[in-house]
Amino acid sequence: MRAIHRLARAKFGRFLQVAERGVPRAVKRAARLRSACQRWGRQRSCSPRMINPTPRLRFAPSPTGPLHLGGARTAMYNWAAARALGGTFLLRIEDTDRARSTDASLQIILTGLRWLGMDWDEGPEQGGAFGPYSQMQRLHLYRAAADELLQKGHAYLCYCTPEEIEAGRKVMEAAKAGFIGYNGRCRNLTAHERAAFEQRGLKPNLRFRMPAARVLKVHDLVRGEVEVNTKELDDFVMLRPDGVPLYNFACVVDDIGMKITHVVRGEEHFLNGIKQRLLFEALGSECPLYAHIPLILNKDGKKLSKRDADTNMLEYRDKGYLPDAVFNYIALLGWGFSGERDLFTRQEMVEVFKLEHIGKSGAKFDEEKLRWMCGEYLRRFSAADCLQNSKPWLTNAVPQAAFTTHPAWLANIIACYQERVAILSEFAPKIGWLFVDLPVLDEAAQQNLGKDQAAKQWLLRYADLLANSNLPPSFPADRTAADVAVSLPTKKAAAVASCAFATPQQIEQECRAFTEQLGVKFGDFVHPVRAALSGTDKGPGLFDIVFLLGKDACIKRLRAAAS
């Protein structure tokens, strides 16, 4: 008692000290950061021992549709955990739903995973020591396990028809039973009864014999300790009459066969995890560590479904999102690199990733933040890389030949827009004005052109000035010397490049001198000129525009706009 008192006083005293000092905010923040760092290496709670010395994780998609956001994230967490633990990451195709599985879906899933930058050590197509990796090629394994369970009494044959099962369920519902499931009619069939069913030509399912009212205390890497009573579970079907297994059974047989140590999957599988634990036990194997991660929600807070737009990963690719950004963004849906940082590489993620740090609550997908993130990554590209990456989206805006004849010029154009777009497909509509004969003036441009009565005169005078200047030639003439010498966009502090042609800085100097001579305010002059040259009021600095457009095009546009 006395000790408790002393402890309380000590703690209270510490509080007073702190309060008196009036700790400044910066100090508090530093302390917070420090403690966050210290906590980093620590696990949220003790995890049970691992069952296998080599971590082996799998992503097990069913090829019944495209790779969607949730699946991609599940794959990613499995991948990251495997890499973080120095283990193996493998792919297993759960294609036992023969009505819906297609090879096309499988290809889309594999393409999506590769696009996001995930690699796997074993899987379909490339094989591995634990194959085959498609469940339909493993039927003999399920058969063998089924026989074992049947023999041990953990499973039984069920001759109920779907109609009978449905009827049984209706009865339970009517009786307002708390739990609704299979009623266990075939649980204890005699050999005689079975023979009678067989004689009627009925083909049996194999069902698991669920232990009655047993309380399981399980540990989930994400959820922690959870208790589940088996009376919430029914005798689920393991094997169809034709020998094709159902999810839970196939999953367990394969997780055993493939020596899986950690299972990361959506929380819709939590109860399946319980069934699977029982199955592991019945088969005399230890079960892997489970991590059931919360779902990704749509804007309405519901489970992301196929009906929600753009759940297909490849649509993001096709829209011009960068894989690094999508990877980075998805990782953040349920997991944080740290409280202070949003941007990280795959490698950085692997260095700190822990399954125990995955959050428990569902996350809504926010396309705006993804867009922002994509812009962050896009701005980090060199102009040449950016050009290379955006090429597929440029084909309608840029003449094909230009890619080989004017790479430096195109790179300069792209560079001018790199900080003005976020996704690759956004370049094309913005750079079109450079490739037309004369630009179409939008509303803002027309306004800027008409604002001052004298503007058209300025344009003509400026055209004359440019005619006598040393501007680079206009596309399609060769202007490599200019574009190689000058890297756009022009930054204020940048040194003036040495170039055989006028650089944007020189063009600006001449222009400022010109407006002074003209007696026009620089700002007033710039807007109509920009409108005449580019057809819009937005875009790169005016002198980058003049430089990119080149001599003839500038003159032509200025005179056209003046008439």
Add this chain to the structure above:
RNA sequence: GUCCCGGUCGUCCAGUCCGGUCUAGGACCCCAGAUUUUCAUUCUGGUAACACGGGUUCGAAUCCCGUCCGGGAUACCA
């Protein structure tokens, strides 16, 4: 219906396990300012949250209970 899980700015992520350094932090969005020839970038600043109610405690975002709300599961889908 029954079972499980969750609830911190509009959104995502920290902080919760182990109560005081939280006057609750970072990011997106939004707003304002700075820079500037426009837009954008960049920089500075701002708005904005511990679902609610009890309890425990000197002290609760943090521990306990209840309520409400949300999500998931309850297939011869995975």
